[in-house]
Amino acid sequence: MGQEPWKTDQWFSSPWNYLPEVTAEFQIPAEVKVHDVTLRDGEQQAGVEFTADEKVRLAEALAEAGIHRIEAGLPAVSPSDKQAIERMVAAGLPAEIYAFSRCMVPDVELALDCGVAGVVMEVPASHHLIEKAYQWPVEKAIEASVEATKYAHENGLKVTFFPIDATRATMTELLDDLETVATNGHVDNIALVDTFGVTSPHAIRYYTRRVRERLDVPLETHFHMDFGMGVANTALAVAEGASVIHTTVSGIGERAGNAPTEETVLALLTMYGIDMGVKTEKFTEIARLVAELSGVAQPSNRPVTGDMLYNVESGIIATWVKNVGDDLLEPFPFRPELVGQSAPKIVLGKGSGLDSVAIWLGRHGIFDAETKEIEAILAEVKGRSLAKKGLLDDDEFLDIVREVIPDRVG
Numbered sequence: 442m443g444q445e446p447w448k449t450d451q452w453f454s455s456p457w458n459y460l461p462e463v464t465a466e467f468q469i470p471a472e473v474k475v476h477d478v479t480l481r482d483g484e485q486q487a488g489v490e491f492t493a494d495e496k497v498r499l500a501e502a503l504a505e506a507g508i509h510r511i512e513a514g515l516p517a518v519s520p521s522d523k524q525a526i527e528r529m530v531a532a533g534l535p536a537e538i539y540a541f542s543r544c545m546v547p548d549v550e551l552a553l554d555c556g557v558a559g560v561v562m563e564v565p566a567s568h569h570l571i572e573k574a575y576q577w578p579v580e581k582a583i584e585a586s587v588e589a590t591k592y593a594h595e596n597g598l599k600v601t602f603f604p605i606d607a608t609r610a611t612m613t614e615l616l617d618d619l620e621t622v623a624t625n626g627h628v629d630n631i632a633l634v635d636t637f638g639v640t641s642p643h644a645i646r647y648y649t650r651r652v653r654e655r656l657d658v659p660l661e662t663h664f665h666m667d668f669g670m671g672v673a674n675t676a677l678a679v680a681e682g683a684s685v686i687h688t689t690v691s692g693i694g695e696r697a698g699n700a701p702t703e704e705t706v707l708a709l710l711t712m713y714g715i716d717m718g719v720k721t722e723k724f725t726e727i728a729r730l731v732a733e734l735s736g737v738a739q740p741s742n743r744p745v746t747g748d749m750l751y752n753v754e755s756g757i758i759a760t761w762v763k764n765v766g767d768d769l770l771e772p773f774p775f776r777p778e779l780v781g782q783s784a785p786k787i788v789l790g791k792g793s794g795l796d797s798v799a800i801w802l803g804r805h806g807i808f809d810a811e812t813k814e815i816e817a818i819l820a821e822v823k824g825r826s827l828a829k830k831g832l833l834d835d836d837e838f839l840d841i842v843r844e845v846i847p848d849r850v851g
Contacts, residue, residue: 446714451779453770454711470684473715474509475706476661479731480525481512481541482699483689489735493525497532502730503690504534506723508702510685512561515541516551526555539601544582544589552598559599561632562590566604566615583618587626594627601661601685602628608640608648616655623656630659630685633678638667638697645674649681661685664700666692671700676708679715690731691739691746703728703745703780711775725781751777751785754832756794759787763796789833790826795819801838807849817845 447454457463480496483489491499500511511534516523529538537559540552544564552560564586565571571582586602593600602622607615622628633649640648645664653660660683664671675686686709692701703724709715728746732739741749751773753759761772762785769776769785777784787800795812798819802810810818821841826833833841842850 447711448770450776452711452775454774458712459714467680467713468682469680469713469715470682472684473679473709473717474685475702475717475719476510476512476539476685476687477503477508477689477702478512478663478687478699479503479689479693479702481514482687482695483693483731483735484514485695486693486698486735486737489693489737491525491734493521493528495734496522496525497528499690499727499731499734500529500534500536500538501532502723502727504536505720506727507717507719508536509717510537510539510559512539512541512687513555513557515543515548516555517543517548523551523555526557530556539599542589542593544586546589546592549589549593549596549598552593553596557598559601559629560593561601561603562586562593563603563605566607566618566634567610568614570606570609583621586622590622590626590628594629599629600627601630601632603632603663604634606636607633608635608644609637612648612651616651619652619656623658628658630661631656632661632663632687633683635664635671635674638665638670640664640670640674642670642673642677645670645677646681649678649683653682659684661687662700663687665694666697666699666701669697671698672704672708675700675705676713679709680713691728691737691743693731693735693737701744707745707775707780721779722781745780746782751782752788753785754788754790754792754797756792756797759794759797759800762787763800789822789838790831791823793819793822793826798822802842805839805842805850807842807846810846810849814846818842821845 446459447456484491503511513526513529514522516526538557539559539561540557542548542552542560542562544562564582568579571577571579590600662675662678662683664674688702688705689699690702692698706719725746741747753762758772765771787797795815798815818841
């Protein structure tokens, strides 16, 4: 089979993804960029605290992986955050450094002091949140947005306008307010923000289309994972014309987190043919660095970067892996090296099969075991794994082999 967008030497997705009936209405931009928010929104996850040194270390890793923009933090939070942002700017990384800011002139001044290229400027969008949570009149929020965005622009900053809780506003209110700020203040880009992750993929298409129709401004995505929709919603918004995606490494962030970088970038690459130039082979390394520095443990089967993602216990799949040799795109959707993972590993547990045992015997130079002997070893493997409620290690396996075929192992 030749190279196709859905079948390459690195991944094997569904050919349905590229059918004309599926792609006919896509409005995918010529260039799509990643705007990483690990250092700001990721750090808002309860209990996550990055030092200035750690933030710089993470920024260097992200930039090395080809991430286009890094949201370095909110300078107003603390002197340490401001120092970290200044150090990232001074490092001359091959990524644009953005600050996060409230729609307040003093916040913009702090961002200017840091020397960043741009600023993401937040203001509540839903009138109920403005009135109940902030206890402001709506007019105050709009006036502050106009003043602060204009000030940022006049002082040379790129402005991404970031309307918090946009998806729980009425569409009329949202579009009217966005137009007011864009007309009387300044916006270079508008972030489509689903603060509480409450929007369905179908509604995200509607949201993206309505904003694009009303305002001729590049769009960015910022979707949370409260209902697990962040990756799908990001993909659909990009298919509708959004050109920048906000993500965090491993999906860390406020409450259930943000759209995860790894899954989102890989889905866009393999299912939509969007190559953003990101070095996906760095994903596992960076995810483990973030886990170490954040103290946030990740599930062993986490998509893309899970520690046991390429461990095979099922006897059926172990047979597949044995039979296909190096053609790993039969039992897996993408090769491990595409994302910096290790080669598949056959492990032993309750779900293992005869081929699993034969493979383990072969590792110890035993190639002549009879079928009935392998069956006896397998029965013991299953029983002990169930009793242990876990996988068996090499010593435990060899203990079983010594019991069943003592003449074959020392």
